[in-house]
Amino acid sequence: MNLINVMPIAFTALMRNKTRSFLTALGVIIGVASVISMVAVGEGAKARVSGVFAAMGTNMLIILSGSTSTGGVSGGFGSMPTLTWEDLRAIRNQAPAVRWAAPAQTTKVTIAAEDQNWTTSITGTSPEFFDVRNWVIDRGSLFGDSDLQAATKVLVVGATVSDKLFGPGSDPIGRTVRIRAVPFLIVGLLQRKGQSPMGTDYDDAAFVPVETFQNQIQGGLQNYIAGIIVVSAISAEDTGRAQSEITSLLRDRHHLGPKDDDDFNIRNLTEMANAQQQGTQTLTALLAAIAVVSLVVGGIGIMNIMLVSVTERTREIGVRMAVGAKPWHVLAQFLAEAVTLSMIGGLIGIVLGSVIARVVAGRLGWTYSPRVDMILLSFGFSALVGVGFGLYPARKASRLDPIEALRYE
Amino acid sequence: MVDLVVAPMLVVARDLTKIYILGDTELRALDGVSLTVVQGEFVAIMGPSGSGKSTLMNMLGCLDRPTSGTYTLDGQEVSRLSRGHLAEMRNRTIGFVFQSFNLLARTSAIENVELPLVYAGLGRRERRERARVALESVGLGGRLDHRPSQLSGGQQQRVAIARAIVNRPKMIFADEPTGNLDTKTSVDVMALFQTLWRAGLTIVYVTHEPDVARYASRIVIVRDGKIVSDTKQEPLIAEIAA
Numbered sequence: 001m002n003l004i005n006v007m008p009i010a011f012t013a014l015m016r017n018k019t020r021s022f023l024t025a026l027g028v029i030i031g032v033a034s035v036i037s038m039v040a041v042g043e044g045a046k047a048r049v050s051g052v053f054a055a056m057g058t059n060m061l062i063i064l065s066g067s068t069s070t071g072g073v074s075g076g077f078g079s080m081p082t083l084t085w086e087d088l089r090a091i092r093n094q095a096p097a098v099r100w101a102a103p104a105q106t107t108k109v110t111i112a113a114e115d116q117n118w119t120t121s122i123t124g125t126s127p128e129f130f131d132v133r134n135w136v137i138d139r140g141s142l143f144g145d146s147d148l149q150a151a152t153k154v155l156v157v158g159a160t161v162s163d164k165l166f167g168p169g170s171d172p173i174g175r176t177v178r179i180r181a182v183p184f185l186i187v188g189l190l191q192r193k194g195q196s197p198m199g200t201d202y203d204d205a206a207f208v209p210v211e212t213f214q215n216q217i218q219g220g221l222q223n224y225i226a227g228i229i230v231v232s233a234i235s236a237e238d239t240g241r242a243q244s245e246i247t248s249l250l251r252d253r254h255h256l257g258p259k260d261d262d263d264f265n266i267r268n269l270t271e272m273a274n275a276q277q278q279g280t281q282t283l284t285a286l287l288a289a290i291a292v293v294s295l296v297v298g299g300i301g302i303m304n305i306m307l308v309s310v311t312e313r314t315r316e317i318g319v320r321m322a323v324g325a326k327p328w329h330v331l332a333q334f335l336a337e338a339v340t341l342s343m344i345g346g347l348i349g350i351v352l353g354s355v356i357a358r359v360v361a362g363r364l365g366w367t368y369s370p371r372v373d374m375i376l377l378s379f380g381f382s383a384l385v386g387v388g389f390g391l392y393p394a395r396k397a398s399r400l401d402p403i404e405a406l407r408y409e
Numbered sequence: 410m411v412d413l414v415v416a417p418m419l420v421v422a423r424d425l426t427k428i429y430i431l432g433d434t435e436l437r438a439l440d441g442v443s444l445t446v447v448q449g450e451f452v453a454i455m456g457p458s459g460s461g462k463s464t465l466m467n468m469l470g471c472l473d474r475p476t477s478g479t480y481t482l483d484g485q486e487v488s489r490l491s492r493g494h495l496a497e498m499r500n501r502t503i504g505f506v507f508q509s510f511n512l513l514a515r516t517s518a519i520e521n522v523e524l525p526l527v528y529a530g531l532g533r534r535e536r537r538e539r540a541r542v543a544l545e546s547v548g549l550g551g552r553l554d555h556r557p558s559q560l561s562g563g564q565q566q567r568v569a570i571a572r573a574i575v576n577r578p579k580m581i582f583a584d585e586p587t588g589n590l591d592t593k594t595s596v597d598v599m600a601l602f603q604t605l606w607r608a609g610l611t612i613v614y615v616t617h618e619p620d621v622a623r624y625a626s627r628i629v630i631v632r633d634g635k636i637v638s639d640t641k642q643e644p645l646i647a648e649i650a651a
Binding site: 319406 | 472497499501529
């Protein structure tokens with residue numbers, strides 16, 4: 001007997017009692033299936049969270065103006081304009097970690113088409129805004145710098161606005177709508193973006209050049225920006241650097257002493273995304289831990305049955321020893337049986353877990369991405385469970401005395 | 410002396426004792442047994458139950474080790490061998506036949522006979538072939554795939570004998586081989602042993618039935634853990650019933 005033929009011998013022995021073998025393997029099947037499906041579901045959740053944040057913008061930072069502080073009462077951030085157009089220019093030119101920066105001034109307006117009108121949020125901004133938001137034009141074109149300078153009355157709309165004004169799927173390019181009785185020409189339709197993490201419809205929005213916004217919709221504040229600045233760092237890793245560059249730049253420009261608080265506020269969306277991501281990861285780890293526990297319980301099930309099996313087959317062990325089985329032969333046989341059980345259980349569990357993960361992902365509309373490393377890991381782990389929990393019964397079998405074993409009834 | 414020159418000594422046991430401790434009493438199952446068996450002998454060990462003959466058999470068959478004394482089997486001192494080496498002796502040098510057959514249940518006759526060859530490390534094809542030949546030589550060539558539960562007692566014992574001879578041992582030890590068989594089947598089994606003996610195998614068996622002991626060429630009587638008589642005889646020829 002060698003290690004090559006020990007597996008078929010073990011398999012034959014297991015097939016002599018199919019029901020019991022299946023029930024024994026069931027623990028491992030459930031354990032592995034839960035590991036695979038839990039991790040896949042966790043991965044799906046993670047992919048979804050990153051998808052949502054990617055939709056919000058690319059490596060995005062948001063700069064809000066400072067708070068007022070009169071007589072001990074502090075207003076919220078943005079209650080007092082502190083950011084100037086010069087600040088924006090400086091951020092664009094003097095912060096190396098910043099790729100794009102755009103102002104954004106937003107209000108609610110009612111847009112009137114020939115026979116429909118729709119109230120939506122309108123944002124005055126510059127073309128960089130769409131780069132920061134990672135938002136592509138679907139039809140027509142964006143407004144350019146010349147539109148900005150000339151304050152032309154052009155409008156870029158989101159898909160929902162177009163649907164509401166002209167009916168779903170129709171082409172709004174070249175049509176004229178009125179905002180506060182002023183005619184605007186629709187030049188661009190944005191690609192559909194979906195919902196924000198809070199459930200807001202991104203596509204329910206319209207955009208005009210910021211100069212136009214100040215002239216026609218809501219007056220500006222001369223030197224100050226009556227809104228926010230959105231910024232995109234050159235990469236996800238550089239958002240922290242961009243944040244500190246902007247902070248020191250703005251503190252310098254606003255002549256803030258070392259003891260003064262910032263009169264602006266920077267929100268790092270990448271960090272928020274990471275925090276969210278970590279939350280999901282923690283959840284995934286928790287689920288995986290529970291699954292691993294069930295795998296260990298499955299292993300104990302194997303040990304249990306193997307111990308019963310050793311007792312039941314004492315006579316068989318005696319016969320094998322009498323015709324020349326050495327202690328290690330018996331050890332190898334029982335170990336191989338445990339490992340075969342757990343590996344077959346592992347294989348079935350992998351198939352079952354993948355099916356469950358696929359069904360769950362399908363129900364929730366997530367993408368199912370099988371993790372090959374998890375599949376290999378749980379297969380290896382189930383084999384390890386077989387060795388770990390098979391060793392004790394196998395040792396017990398190999399230490400039997402042949403005469404006692406043969407006498408056993 | 411002439412015998413000794415021609416036939417080598419297979420079994421040389423000197424002063425074997427086996428003491429079991431039961432609570433605070435000592436049980437001397439074997440009390441200084443010395444026995445020599447040369448190649449070609451057909452030995453019956455007799456004695457009443459509790460005389461120590463089974464203990465002696467387990468010792469000679471390398472299933473057990475003596476408390477004291479020496480035992481040389483086929484030129485090798487085995488009384489102090491490790492469990493693994495004892496297993497090797499049981500596998501290569503001897504074949505063992507039990508009273509209760511001791512076949513693996515739910516396992517075909519040929520697979521049962523193959524078992525010693527599995528532990529001898531033979532390949533699958535050679536195992537099959539040798540097991541088939543062994544089963545044919547005991548007259549069970551037509552029952553290779555029968556399971557023990559589908560065979561009669563006599564047939565099961567013949568499968569066990571085929572298993573004992575399949576690895577071409579020098580000796581066969583049999584512990585009450587006819588104990589679970591009726592008279593007619595017992596004669597069949599003894600006839601088979603005599604055939605193997607004539608073909609050159611050395612056989613030692615335990616029995617408590619004088620009828621069964623008559624087929625041997627030598628009778629050793631054990632009582633209270635000691636050999637009390639050791640005589641040669643002309644064996645009765647066992648005739649297979651028609």
